[in-house]
Amino acid sequence: MRIAKEAGVKHIYNGLGMVVGQGAESFKLSTGKEMPVDYIKEIVAKA
Numbered sequence: 001m002r003i004a005k006e007a008g009v010k011h012i013y014n015g016l017g018m019v020v021g022q023g024a025e026s027f028k029l030s031t032g033k034e035m036p037v038d039y040i041k042e043i044v045a046k047a
Contacts, residue, residue: 016044 004012027035
């Protein structure tokens, strides 16, 4: 990501949204409940 920024790439994605989305679907399949996606994104972003 650092190299992309240095090269002037304007939009850089780290894949966090995709990982959380996949986790949310897995959670729903396993538990039948909705995962608190926004809360999980906050926690993962701090890690």
